[in-house]
Amino acid sequence: MAASERVTVALRTQEDVVSLRHRVREQAVVLRFSLLDQTKIVTAASELARNAVIYGGGGEAIIETSLNNGRDGLTLTVIDHGPGIPNVEDAMRAGFSTGGGLGLGLSGTRRLVDEFELRSEVGQGTSVRIVRWK
Amino acid sequence: MTSTRSVTPVPLVRAKYETVLESWIAEQKRSATARPDLISDSDLARQSSEVLSTLLEGLDSGSLDVSGPAWEHMRAALRGISLSRVRLGFSPSETVLFILSLKEPIFDPLQELDPSNRAEAILELNKLIDRLALVTSEVYQQGREEVILRQQQEMLELSTPVVKLWQGILALPLIGTLDSERTQVVMESLLQAIVDTGSTIAIIDITGVPTVDTKVAQHLIQTVAAARLMGADCMISGIRPQIAQTIIHLGITLPDVVTKATLADAFLVALDRLGQHVVATDPVSAAGR
Numbered sequence: 491m492a493a494s495e496r497v498t499v500a501l502r503t504q505e506d507v508v509s510l511r512h513r514v515r516e517q518a519v520v521l522r523f524s525l526l527d528q529t530k531i532v533t534a535a536s537e538l539a540r541n542a543v544i545y546g547g548g549g550e551a552i553i554e555t556s557l558n559n560g561r562d563g564l565t566l567t568v569i570d571h572g573p574g575i576p577n578v579e580d581a582m583r584a585g586f587s588t589g590g591g592l593g594l595g596l597s598g599t600r601r602l603v604d605e606f607e608l609r610s611e612v613g614q615g616t617s618v619r620i621v622r623w624k
Numbered sequence: 625m626t627s628t629r630s631v632t633p634v635p636l637v638r639a640k641y642e643t644v645l646e647s648w649i650a651e652q653k654r655s656a657t658a659r660p661d662l663i664s665d666s667d668l669a670r671q672s673s674e675v676l677s678t679l680l681e682g683l684d685s686g687s688l689d690v691s692g693p694a695w696e697h698m699r700a701a702l703r704g705i706s707l708s709r710v711r712l713g714f715s716p717s718e719t720v721l722f723i724l725s726l727k728e729p730i731f732d733p734l735q736e737l738d739p740s741n742r743a744e745a746i747l748e749l750n751k752l753i754d755r756l757a758l759v760t761s762e763v764y765q766q767g768r769e770e771v772i773l774r775q776q777q778e779m780l781e782l783s784t785p786v787v788k789l790w791q792g793i794l795a796l797p798l799i800g801t802l803d804s805e806r807t808q809v810v811m812e813s814l815l816q817a818i819v820d821t822g823s824t825i826a827i828i829d830i831t832g833v834p835t836v837d838t839k840v841a842q843h844l845i846q847t848v849a850a851a852r853l854m855g856a857d858c859m860i861s862g863i864r865p866q867i868a869q870t871i872i873h874l875g876i877t878l879p880d881v882v883t884k885a886t887l888a889d890a891f892l893v894a895l896d897r898l899g900q901h902v903v904a905t906d907p908v909s910a911a912g913r
Binding site: 504515525526528529530532537540591592595597598599601602 | 805834835838839841842865866869870873874875876
């Protein structure tokens with residue numbers, strides 16, 4: 491097992507979302523994720539990063555490759571310091587959107603990963619941590 | 625920036641203008657970063673002479689504030705040189721060293737001054753040239769960004785060709801990231817092509833799109849809806865297995881859109897809808913395949 495790695499990517503513009511996708515895919519390839527798992531974690535990263543840029547006014551993403559019980563996994567934490575989510579339950583519901591999107595980003599992301607943890611405080615910002623095990 | 629009055633004895637330097645210029649040019653050619661492959665001797669001499677004379681002109685004003693009006697000519701000259709060097713392929717350090725290498729040659733005429741005045745003047749010129757080097761570096765950076773921006777815009781236009789496959793059938797092979805700006809161009813060129821060709825079927829092929837997330841899906845759905853309003857049916861092809869599974873997990877549905885694994889499959893469906901089909905002219909070799 492390679493040593494665990496940690497990469498931080500700033501998220502300010504749409505271009506940063508693209509570059510985060512590249513970094514996540516790179517790390518997923520290093521972990522030898524299957525093509526399907528690569529696609530899932532990259533798509534999940536894309537959703538969260540776009541949320542942070544559009545709703546959170548920018549933030550950052552931390553990609554960590556880790557070892558747990560002999561399993562390789564990729565952990566992604568996306569943090570923004572935006573307005574926060576007033577009603578997390580609503581936001582997690584499929585079809586709910588405050589920004590004219592499809593409203594599937596958060597609920598869909600949860601189904602794409604093995605672990606999903608969302609913390610949000612109004613006025614403080616939002617942090618989402620997801621893990622995909624190999 | 626606080627601007628103090630210059631203490632540099634400009635007449636002294638100007639009296640030795642030719643010597644300073646020559647030794648500066650010689651210094652640049654001698655240096656490890658000289659790029660005779662990128663710039664001709666005459667251009668190098670012309671740029672050097674332009675910078676030196678403009679520098680003296682700036683010093684004449686007595687102001688040391690390089691962002692002030694007295695140094696406007698200098699900034700313009702550095703801008704021109706820096707941008708031309710971006711295009712010629714000089715590296716950032718090579719471009720900055722062009723200015724920094726002026727230090728030694730310009731200190732030379734100051735030897736005639738008495739030690740205390742000399743130290744003061746050298747210190748001042750040293751700082752000044754450092755600041756000018758920073759200006760050059762910033763302009764270089766801007767120039768690079770402009771080049772990148774232009775390339776992005778060119779890619780935007782280039783990478784969205786609408787192809788006519790058959791009478792009444794268009795194909796739009798999408799490649800790369802479908803960020804919102806590009807999707808706009810894609811949508812416009814597809815709708816325009818539908819009008820221009822009078823096509824009734826458009827196939828959007830996403831084989832070359834690495835990630836389909838909810839935003840990309842939304843753009844696709846909107847494009848399909850807009851095309852439908854113009855009387856054309858869209859099909860989406862090139863959905864790879866991993867993309868299909870990811871779309872399902874995301875909960876995205878593509879209502880009323882025919883989707884196919886390959887562009888070829890979609891093309892056959894399109895032909896069928898137009899009441900046409902492909903017939904083998906030689907049944908024997910077609911069966912043998």
